[in-house]
Amino acid sequence: MKAFLRNFGLVVLILGPLGACGDLPRPFEGAGREGDPSLLELRDTGTxxxxxxxxxxxxxxxxxxxxxxxxxxxxxxxxxxxxxxxxxxxxxxxxxxxxxxxxxxxxxxxxxxxxxxxxxxxxxxxxxxxxxxxxxxxxxxxxxxxxxxxxxxxxxxxxxxxxxxxxxxxxxxxxxxxxxxxxxxxxxGDRSALRTAPVMKVALVDFDGAPGDGDTALARSAGALLQAKGIQVDNADIGDHSVILSATTQVTPIDKSKSKTPADRVVIEWVIMDVDGNELGQMTQNNVVPHGSLDQRWGTIASLAAQAAVESLEGALGQIANRKKWLLRGDNKTTAAR
Known part of the structure; x- marks a missing residue:
């Protein structure tokens, strides 16, 4: 896919070999906050x-x-x-x-x-x-x-x-x-000429690959977090003013020789695309969880992973909206978005 010149790539919180670790950390907590997504945000007008x-x-x-x-x-x-x-x-x-x-x-x-x-x-x-x-x-x-x-x-x-x-x-x-x-x-960022500009809609499509209820849990959490930030989520009406957010998950056991504690490596690739399938932004999360802990219910892990992803990808969504002259949020922003 033809990538936008400023594709938003971020590898989140890659942990070292588990053999040197004690208890496993809470997976995905804080993941996505490393790096500096604000680099894509513009400062006040200058020369x-x-x-x-x-x-x-x-x-x-x-x-x-x-x-x-x-x-x-x-x-x-x-x-x-x-x-x-x-x-x-x-x-x-x-x-x-x-x-x-x-x-x-x-x-x-x-x-x-x-x-x-x-x-x-x-x-x-x-x-x-x-x-x-x-x-x-x-x-x-x-x-x-x-x-x-x-x-x-x-x-x-x-x-x-x-x-x-x-x-x-x-x-x-x-x-x-x-x-x-x-x-x-x-x-x-003067929107005076854009009062009738369309509001961006995000469709959550193709959440795939996660064991247990992971795909559903990640999509549900991401949707709720986007809406809390005042960003419209609409899977039913995907049209000219929509972008698509998808997530592909891969869970693989870590070689027992490299870890004293049985564990799985979880890689989630989040991708923003236009309705024609062209990639506009992406980020990758790479983390570890106790072996088998995601085979059935993801629980808070889905919330933590989605929160990190949404916080990091919000800047990319704003840039896409700016480029296409859409509004990232409507006039009825939520308290959290303000």
Whole structure:
């Protein structure tokens, strides 16, 4: 399956050889809290450093980066492209281009990243550049000094100075406009334009492989925990605004030579998919339990495993909702979600 660029992978609480352990710990308690799922959460609005593309001529790359910086500034996000330093966020274009008779056909995928290189999200756009725009000279004038010049002020200064809009600049501005809207939304989380946005629904499907009542218990616990966080669970109406959460469990006896206490290793792989089966996020739990303890009833172990999974995957669900411009929660949030 084609994985989303920022698939959420997390291996949870892998225990060492049992021979060195005393009593077995409560399985899955705290599992899923290691690592830092908050890495996928966005900070408050900060400056954005827009980079030039490596797959464009130097002049075209500079014009594209400047156009995106202008577009973000017009959306009240401080952005610049004339420096390779700083930035609370880095915005990098990956460009695929095909030369055509009139110039070039381009596909631009913008990757929003943190300064440490963590990719947050992506958005793509398609357009065409005329031959003189594809081979445009590198701009020599300085970029606007004020990172947050309102668009209406820029237009007023241009009019007073008798400056006409550069057709070349207009083309690049049009190429980045839709992507800039999505990037601004990724950064600010401003949902003012999304009041009628659909609410994400999570369907719990294909819980499989667990002995005893494990599959039913895991699904029931995960559903209850998602609903407690204000996330809608709906297995009956799986549609365009649904994602699917599944869990595959494997329980295998641990080699007796490696443990003084008979035990089973339990591996649960949680996967988020879209309705077409494309993987959007995943995490794996790996733990041990006393041998045979899950052959019939899972009890609190199902609750602990589901709690760890939901806490870790909540960030991934939020990112999926942001990318698709859905609401993760409806207006009627639960107390726990608030």
């Amino acid at each position: 954005v450093r827009v980079e030039g593309g490596d797959d464009l001529p130097e002049g075209a790359a500079a014009h594209l980066a400047r156009a995106m910086a202008r577009a973000l500034r017009s959306r009240e996000i401080p952005a610049y492209s004339d420096s390779a330093q700083g930035g609370d966020y880095i915005l990098r274009p990956n460009v695929t281009a095909e030369l055509i008779e009139t110039g070039a056909s381009v596909d631009v995928t913008w990757v929003l990243m943190r300064p440490d290189g963590l990719a947050i999200d992506t958005t793509s756009a398609h357009g065409q550049l005329a031959q003189d725009q594809w081979f445009a000279p590198t701009p020599t004038g300085p970029e606007e000094g004020d990172l947050a010049i309102p668009e209406e002020l820029v237009d007023k200064v241009r009019d007073l100075g008798g400056i006409t809009q550069d057709p070349e600049q207009e083309t690049y501005d049009a190429l980045v406009a839709t992507s800039a809207d999505k990037i601004a939304y990724m950064i600010t």
